[in-house]
Amino acid sequence: GYKIICNTDDIIHELSNALGYAICMDFNSISEKWKTIIDKWCDTLNASVKYYFLGRILVDVGKVEISKVILEKGLEYATDYERARIRNTLVRVALMKSDYLSAKFHLQACTPIFKKYSEKMRVAESLFRLGQIEKRIGNYKKAKEYYKKSLDISKEIGYRFGIERSLIEIGMLYKRVSDLQKAEEKHNESLTICEEIGDLNGLST
Numbered sequence: 509g510y511k512i513i514c515n516t517d518d519i520i521h522e523l524s525n526a527l528g529y530a531i532c533m534d535f536n537s538i539s540e541k542w543k544t545i546i547d548k549w550c551d552t553l554n555a556s557v558k559y560y561f562l563g564r565i566l567v568d569v570g571k572v573e574i575s576k577v578i579l580e581k582g583l584e585y586a587t588d589y590e591r592a593r594i595r596n597t598l599v600r601v602a603l604m605k606s607d608y609l610s611a612k613f614h615l616q617a618c619t620p621i622f623k624k625y626s627e628k629m630r631v632a633e634s635l636f637r638l639g640q641i642e643k644r645i646g647n648y649k650k651a652k653e654y655y656k657k658s659l660d661i662s663k664e665i666g667y668r669f670g671i672e673r674s675l676i677e678i679g680m681l682y683k684r685v686s687d688l689q690k691a692e693e694k695h696n697e698s699l700t701i702c703e704e705i706g707d708l709n710g711l712s713t
Contacts, residue, residue, distance in 0.1 A: 556586035556594070564597050576601045592621035596630070599637065608641050632661040632670045639677060652681050672701040
C-alpha cells in the first residue's frame, strides 16, 4: 500500500544481493538510508517476486541477457499467477531480441492463467500482442483473429485504449487486402476514440 521512490541502481543492488547475484551497475549512489528501506522491502517479498522485480527492472535498463536468466530462474519458485507475470515480462525480453517464437510461447502460456484469474485487461493485452507478432511474421489472417478477440474483450470491460488500438490494426489489415470500405470504417471508429481519450499517437496513424 506504499511506494518506494529511489535510484534504480539501489533497487538492483539490494535485490541482486538478496538473490546471490553480483550484477555490474554503478552503485555509487546508494545511501545507508535507502539501503535500510530497500532491505526491509526485500524482506517482505518471496523468492519468485524478488526474481520478477529484479528481472523487470533489468529489462527496463536494457540488461536483456541477465534479465532473461533472472526471470527464468524465478519461474522455478513461482505460483501459477506469479508465473504468468514473469512470462509476460519474458515476452518483452524475447521481443527486444526479435525472438518471436519465444515471445509467442510465453504469451500463449500466460494468457490462460490471466483468464483463470479474470484479468481481462491483461488477456486483451496478451491477445493484442499475439496479433502484433503474427502480423510481424506475415500471418495476417491469424493476426486479425487475435485483434478481434482483443477488441471484443476490450469492449466488454470498457478498455478504450485497447479498443482504439485493435480497431487501428484491423483497419490496416483490411487496407492491406484493398477492402477500403471496411478499412475506412475501422479508421473512423478508432479516430473517434482517439479524439475522446486524447491519444496523439492514434490520431497520427
